[in-house]
Amino acid sequence: MAVSNVSSVTTPVLSVRYLSIAAGGQVVQRGVSVDVHPGELVAVTGPSGSGKTTFLRTVVGLQDAVDGVILLRDRPAAAWGWASYRRRVLLVSQQPALFDATVEENLRRPFTYQASKDSTFPRDRAVAWLDELGVGADRMDQDASTLSVGQKQRVSLIRALLLTPDVLCLDEPTSALDVDSVALVQKVISNEAESRGLAALIVTHSVEQAERWCHRKIMLPGTKMAVDK
Amino acid sequence: MNPVQHISTIQLAIATLLIVFCGVISMALQLRLEKQLAIGAVRTILQLMIVGYVLKFVFKMESPYIVLLLTLVMVGFATQAAVGRSKLAYPGIRVQSFVTLTASGLLTSFVVTSAVVQVHPWYRAQYLIPLMGMILGNSLTGISIALEQLLTDLTDRANIIEMELAHGASAWEAARAPLHDAVRRGMIPTINGMMVVGIVSLPGMMTGQILAGSDPIEAVKYQIVVMFMLSAATALGCMTITLLAYRKLFNNRQQLERGLIAKR
Numbered sequence: 142m143a144v145s146n147v148s149s150v151t152t153p154v155l156s157v158r159y160l161s162i163a164a165g166g167q168v169v170q171r172g173v174s175v176d177v178h179p180g181e182l183v184a185v186t187g188p189s190g191s192g193k194t195t196f197l198r199t200v201v202g203l204q205d206a207v208d209g210v211i212l213l214r215d216r217p218a219a220a221w222g223w224a225s226y227r228r229r230v231l232l233v234s235q236q237p238a239l240f241d242a243t244v245e246e247n248l249r250r251p252f253t254y255q256a257s258k259d260s261t262f263p264r265d266r267a268v269a270w271l272d273e274l275g276v277g278a279d280r281m282d283q284d285a286s287t288l289s290v291g292q293k294q295r296v297s298l299i300r301a302l303l304l305t306p307d308v309l310c311l312d313e314p315t316s317a318l319d320v321d322s323v324a325l326v327q328k329v330i331s332n333e334a335e336s337r338g339l340a341a342l343i344v345t346h347s348v349e350q351a352e353r354w355c356h357r358k359i360m361l362p363g364t365k366m367a368v369d370k
Numbered sequence: 371m372n373p374v375q376h377i378s379t380i381q382l383a384i385a386t387l388l389i390v391f392c393g394v395i396s397m398a399l400q401l402r403l404e405k406q407l408a409i410g411a412v413r414t415i416l417q418l419m420i421v422g423y424v425l426k427f428v429f430k431m432e433s434p435y436i437v438l439l440l441t442l443v444m445v446g447f448a449t450q451a452a453v454g455r456s457k458l459a460y461p462g463i464r465v466q467s468f469v470t471l472t473a474s475g476l477l478t479s480f481v482v483t484s485a486v487v488q489v490h491p492w493y494r495a496q497y498l499i500p501l502m503g504m505i506l507g508n509s510l511t512g513i514s515i516a517l518e519q520l521l522t523d524l525t526d527r528a529n530i531i532e533m534e535l536a537h538g539a540s541a542w543e544a545a546r547a548p549l550h551d552a553v554r555r556g557m558i559p560t561i562n563g564m565m566v567v568g569i570v571s572l573p574g575m576m577t578g579q580i581l582a583g584s585d586p587i588e589a590v591k592y593q594i595v596v597m598f599m600l601s602a603a604t605a606l607g608c609m610t611i612t613l614l615a616y617r618k619l620f621n622n623r624q625q626l627e628r629g630l631i632a633k634r
Binding site (some may be wrong): 201202203204205223224225227228231232233234236238240250251253254255256257275300301304337 | 429529532533534535536537538539540543623624625626
């Protein structure tokens with residue numbers, strides 16, 4: 142059972158109730174519950190094999206839960222329509238997935254989906270974030286495949302932020318970054334949390350990130366399988 | 371038009387000398403191919419003779435049920451060949467390929483026999499069976515290439531596809547590029563065939579007709595019909611199989627069911 146200190150000041154934007162998740166046909170966690178409030182950064186910690194990545198994938202609906210309920214603003218995920226839901230509860234994987242195209246084309250792509258048809262691509266903000274996160278505003282026209290892994294990770298993050306989701310599910314968002322870049326990423330996400338109430342579930346192995354940057358943490362206990370190893 | 375030139379048993383025996391000649395070369399050069407050549411030659415004679423008698427029987431019977439049965443047996447073998455080549459598979463791939471080959475083959479044959487050649491009834495064995503044979507031979511190649519491309523793409527690019535889904539793409543939006551690529555790849559051999567037909571090679575059917583005494587222009591007209599028919603059947607087959615695979619591999623929760631794709 143995950144530990145969660147639920148704040149009761151605001152209505153949660155995302156409620157995960159009694160979620161059981163499976164990986165490779167095995168149930169790895171049972172009964173995980175967490176409420177995430179607007180502006181709140183929640184660290185998701187736990188030993189290797191405890192299902193942290195699976196937890197995020199299940200929360201965004203890329204795979205089915207074995208049991209449990211996920212509510213976005215008190216509505217079940219399926220009631221939003223899966224594409225609309227995922228646009229609002231957005232996963233950024235640990236391995237950056239970019240197209241063989243320029244940085245700008247990569248950033249623009251999600252705005253071509255039906256679920257984002259009412260949004261326009263905020264190019265100025267994209268340029269500003271590229272600059273702020275140390276990738277460089279001049280890289281908009283660069284072929285994304287020529288970027289370093291760290292740069293790709295930041296471009297992936299910017300692509301997600303541009304869609305202004307309600308909740309970001311970040312899987313080890315700074316795993317490929319140096320200390321300075323980590324600070325820049327944390328600053329941008331914290332700013333979004335404070336300015337517009339972005340909430341985040343952040344999988345991390347870093348105790349420092351979990352305790353100093355995030356507002357609170359939930360811990361996924363190790364499974365028997367993981368303990369045996 | 372010249373009358374059909376009949377081939378007597380003696381003439382066939384003379385043709386057999388050609389394969390004996392191959393055997394002699396094999397022995398002289400110590401290629402050790404004599405056994406395979408002999409087996410191959412015997413199989414050629416037996417298989418084609420059996421097919422010949424089966425076709426003669428089916429043509430004589432003129433029964434729609436026998437035509438249907440023979441068609442389904444042919445589709446069964448074609449399905450096995452199409453699916454057997456793929457290194458990746460998913461549950462239901464065989465049934466989907468069978469349905470695809472049956473539908474695309476019969477639909478295209480129907481158009482050709484009823485509207486182009488204007489045979490009555492459209493399923494007359496003498497026309498339908500050879501046409502289905504050509505169509506199946508061609509579309510099974512297209513379908514197996516399309517399937518291979520699609521399944522490889524969905525496996526290798528799963529992280530990109532799931533990234534798109536995670537950013538609000540519908541399953542259709544996320545799958546569009548792999549689906550397009552699969553149909554395109556499946557169609558390429560057929561399109562290439564149309565580009566070089568008559569220049570690099572004379573198609574077997576046309577050559578056969580000419581050898582059997584047909585006017586070359588008539589043979590060419592038939593061949594044009596056949597080429598267009600094969601293109602249509604392959605296009606239809608590639609589109610159908612990729613759509614069926616898409617419906618199987620993406621569910622209504624807009625998820626890619628990666629676990630369904632398995633290596634063989």
